[in-house]
Amino acid sequence: MAVAARNKKSARRRQLEAAINYPIDWLEERSGLVGGIKYFIFRKVPGDTNWFHTLGSATLTAFLVQALTGAILAMYYKPDPQSAYQSIQHITNDITLGWLVRGMHKWGASVFIILMFFHMARVFLFGAYKYPRELNWIIGVMLLAIGMLEGFTGYLLPWDQTAYWATVVGINLNGTAPFLGPFLADFLRGGAEIGGETISRFYAMHMLLIPGLIFALIGLHLYLVIRLGVTSPPWSSAAAGSEAAGEEPRTNGRSGLTQPAARSGWRRNGGEG
């Protein structure tokens, strides 16, 4: 009796598992995505990665906050000189939680920039820009520059005095560049004066062009991070790149940190690096 019940249950369980696995296998067979995600999640990282290594994903989180809050703001913001300011007031004062969305976008921008600098500092201090990660450093510098451009184009949009005059000066500064300067300034302004054309231009760049570029570059950046693996800390005994020839890897007090994997069962991906 009892045995029969158990068998029945496990048969049901088998059915359930099959039902869950079917779509997963279906997806895997047609895309290989499941294996990719599994690889991403269970790939090995150096045993002594630590809190410093979280700065990159923290930057990513800050960027995703910007993307999400930005998309919501775009539903209410009106990019023309007659209504931009009112739409910002409306978002901040009237719309339910509008203040939160706008505030998170406004302050998240600064957090994003600060985190990029912190992440860059960690990469620099860890010497993580060295072979074979030079390209990823270069992509990172591009992200930094483009991230600041994103801040510059967003600053105009509230169309208040702060926004307007900062942009007047900013565009005119571009104008001082040799040869290209005046063209660049004219292009940014969209005419002789800062006005409706300028807002549309800044809006398009701020909403489409620059975020698209940032997304693409972050994609490349993360692809390289996964392909090459993250650098272990320079104090790590493993592959820290000590130049003195033949120097034995130091096994210091941190070796405990190096091997927490040994006490866990997470070895699914043992075959891959």
Next chain:
Amino acid sequence: MASTDDWRRQFTKYKEDVKERGKPFYPYAMFHDTVMSLVVVSVIIGVTCVWYFTSGEDPSSCGSGHSCLLGPRYSDPADPATTNFVPRPDWYFYFLFYLLRIFKWPDSVILGTVGIPTIALIIAFMLPFFDRRMERRLTRRPVAVIGAILVVLSMGVLTYKGATAHEALASEVVGAVPTWAQREGFAGNAEAIAGAKIFASSGCTACHTYLGTGSSNQGAPDLSAEGSKGRDKQFFTSYIRDPSKFGNNVMPKFGFSDQQLGQLAAFLLASKGPK
């Protein structure tokens, strides 16, 4: 200096190390990443709350009724005509903003606006190619450490200076007009005095200095003795009407009326330097 083969050997060793002694991304690193991301989102929300709940719907309520710890929700609507407003970029451009004060118009401003940022960017791009040593331990990378300290210090100082730079407010500057008129000897010239008031209240002193008032910014020159350079009224009127026609792409086009332009020109013409 390591050879390419050294690098390859070292990277192979790294991969072996990770394979043998590494730990899986999930749950270890992922746990840290998640905690950090939650901290980031909480900080953003926290700052937003402080900003919102210490400010009011009206920007002028800052200081009266609202403490505006993190500034107003927005400033007054953009108004291209009254520039009684000190232009200031967002904080992460302060270093650039201050750098520009160090360079004076017109020959060297390009150094500040384009030269230094471009050089800094190129150095940043090229860093992996300058530093080709394998060594990663900080105690054995003195140049990198000193370089990092210098960069952080100079960025910090420039940002701080940019943030605290005293910008004279229009109302204070207007108070100085009688002194100017007396020292420059145009007290009897009503048109020049009217021009001086426009000059003082329109934000010109955000970039130009005049008898020690204002702050030199973006490389704009001192104007205390502008009238002794042999230029005529016609020149000043058309220059201020559209500075870009004279190759000045930094100074904004203010949109003054013809009468205001005439008064400003009279003021500049009468500014022959302190007596």
